[in-house]
Amino acid sequence: MNFPAAAVARRLPNLFDLVAGLCIFAALIALAGAARGALAPLGALDATPISLDPWALPGYAGRTTLRMFAALFCSLVFTFVVATWAAKSRHAGLVLLPVLDVLQAVPILGFLSFTVVFFTGLFPGQVLGAELAAIFAIFTSQAWNMTFSLHQSLTTVPADLAEAARSYRLTAWQRFWRLEVPFATPGLVWNMMMSMSGGWFFVVASEAVTVGSESWKLPGVGSYVATALEQRDIGAVLWAIGAMLAVIVAYDQLLFRPLVAWSAKFRFEQTAGDQPEDPWMLRLLRRTRLLRRGTDALGRGLGAVGRLRLAADRASASSGRPSRIRDALFGILLAIAIGAALWQVATFAAASLTLADIGEAMLLGCYTLARVVVLMALATLVWVPVGVWIGLRPRWARRFLPIAQFLAAFPANLFFPVFVVLIVRTGANPEIWLSPLMILGAQWYILFNVIVGASAFPGNLREAARSFRVGGWLWWRRIMLPGVFPYYVTGAIAAAGGAWNAAIVAEVAAWGDQRLVAHGLGAYIAVASEEGRTAHVLLGVAVMCAFVAVLNRLLWTPLQDYASRRLTLG
């Protein structure tokens, strides 16, 4: 199997990130303010109780899946608009990219409570508001990396193809659909799949939300599990896990495998590589006559739209230099926006937070950091050897890769109740034993990437090592660990990011009316948002963003640079 390079552009956080961070928090404060004003008319929403009857599960699973695809659709629209805008306009790119970079680091679950309040406020007394809030939460977990992927593709279109398109006088519209979008397709499909995998976690978390005295339960698998927890029904939890398994298998087999196989057609390589066998669903689709005729007609129609001669270039020779006046104007506007954001953040913080609050959040951040570090170390110790062992055996790798992918997609929060029950029953220390939940879903990224790395390790280097009889620890230290390191870093970044995010749902757990809390930033955010203390939620989210950003800058970016400089083959 080949994978397009991880398209998430990691850049050093810089001044723009800081500025973007300011703007985002200003927007959040504004949003929360609007939401508080609209809080009143809510209440009739949670009238429909969630049934724990297993037969209700297919219906719930359907609702959950629908939310998921609604969010995916929104993410796609967002991606095409924003990524294209950022790629085509220098000014827009200057603002949008740092904003997206910060949004990517923001723990989504942290501001779930605001968005719920905001959207239910938009549609008082209707389920629609809560639905939109859930969809929005999933959207925020999916959109950023897709946007980065498209933006990166749009800005790295091979120069010779771009020249060919220009010299054959394709219009901007034709270039977009004939060249840029096809070129971006494999990366975008891959990132969509990653987004979907991540999304299940958030859809489950966003269906049952409590803010202050209000709580909402949208019909869905997540609410089913939440209700099962309240009623201490472990059997129902297991049913929900089963239902989720079925849903993910179905989405994987019916949608994404065919989509990924189809998108291989757009991969930019001039040599015919080993084409993996088409998935059965794609073969089926290709064999059907009626469907095929329908898709062909659709394809022709879309092709005709792509061929429209819209947006012909006026002067297409490339020598345009940006205008000074527009630059200056843009700079002034940006400065005003930054100033306003700074002022809003400062006044808000001064009004509702004390220095002690900030200190507390930082200290709790350190606790959570310690958890993340220990868990990452443990996951690395376990999954790197396992991944290498599997990756070096092609037959096993072929079998295990889809499984690891599948495990990464499975919403780990569905398993939380099982652990919670064990902790409650055995009376174990929640400070320690709640922690593994954070890495439960994220660890698979490590396994997955190490398998890919080990199976990509060149056979001749392994043979060279064998012929010099390099064995034991030396083999790991000199041969295999450097070989899989770049892949490991990619996986570890995803895993660490996932662990931070999961802290918000993992550090607080409940079993009926029994509550387990581990001290940490995640619990701080979760408790503050349950109690409706907006300022503290924002503070917690900001501190978490800062921790993630600093870690990225001090640890992951240097590691990634080192790996790509020294340890990348060829």
Next chain:
Amino acid sequence: MDASPPAETLLRIHAVRQAYHKDASADLVVLDDVDLQLRTGEIVGLLGRSGSGKSTLLRIAAGLLTPTSGEVTWRGRRLAGPAEGIAMVFQSFALFPWLTVQENVELGLEAQGIGRAERERRAEDAIALIGLGGYESAYPKELAGGMRQRVGLARALVVHPDLLLMDEPFSGLDVLTAETLRTDLIDLWSEGRLPVKAMMMVTHNIEEAVLLCDRILVFSSNPGRVASELRVPFPHPRDRLAPAFRQMVDDIYALMTRRPPAPRPAAAGTLPLPSVSTNLMAGLLETLAQAPYRGRADLPALATALQLELDDLLPMGEALQLLGLAVLEEGDLRLLDRGRAFVEADTDARKAIFGAALRANVRLVAEIRRVLDERGNHRAAAVRFRDELEDFMSPDYAEETLSAAIAWGRYAELYSYDEEADQFFLDEE
């Protein structure tokens, strides 16, 4: 082509200059004061070393680049952007991997908004003409290099351009495939079956230029200028082995290896260094010393014997000349005494000779060593030398020059280089 109707001027390039702005300091001039007229019925070749701006000129002619100054007119009107009637073939083929052969060929017609039936008819004609029949539904990655470039040609011909521009169209292909494609193209041209009125191609292969072109413009480098213009008097098909043909190839070699006018004194020692490995230099010196050359080799013959392109061989010759180990004169490469001493020496003595030659002739290397000797810790950041170089040349050339200085200095054991820290340093002895 003498019998054809009176030639009409298609493309006129006048006093074209192309420069890239570098912050504050002087512009980097890629092309300077180029004049060119292209008439119907001729094939014009732009011949030159890499970096002589010939590809830039082709892109200016294609309307892909607007020159910094000067004038380009296409059929009497100022050229602004890619124009109707000009089509281009790319060195890298530039085929869209997600489109079939047929769809790739139809691309230019789609852009013109031509209807489907007509598109298909014309694409089929072009595909048949260029010998691609049967491959219509194949994807580019299923084709070998030669077939891919045929798709590139068909894609250009299908729009019935008056002018066909080709950017090193055969240099991405192996020798035999390139030869077949050249022959096919020139046969179609001679028979008047190409829907094209004139062609202009960029090449660095002298034989190819003499084989195909009616007129050759030889470019000099730094900045790119038309050094000379030659008419090729032979009718098609041409015989590579004909004495007159060989003589012309030899003459062009001599022309291209002629010493450039003395470099400006201020820039002496900061000219770009050719990135040639010391192994290649040693190998070339040894070859030169042995039979049949015995100290003097005819460059075309040497290139053929070593299976090297002009673009590969000339930088090696220039590197040896720079170091005073050999000299290029009138299309020959002659071994100098110091070069002979190098060949006869053992490994350590070779390093000593090479090191001495470096310090005497390459100011950059001497400068690096001097700075290292002066410093107490014997370390110096490479970025400083890179910046100095960039005052005289483009960043790409500066990088290439610096990496040549690193490689040569390492071989001569004048200094070491720490890639991680991007620093030069002296090894403790």
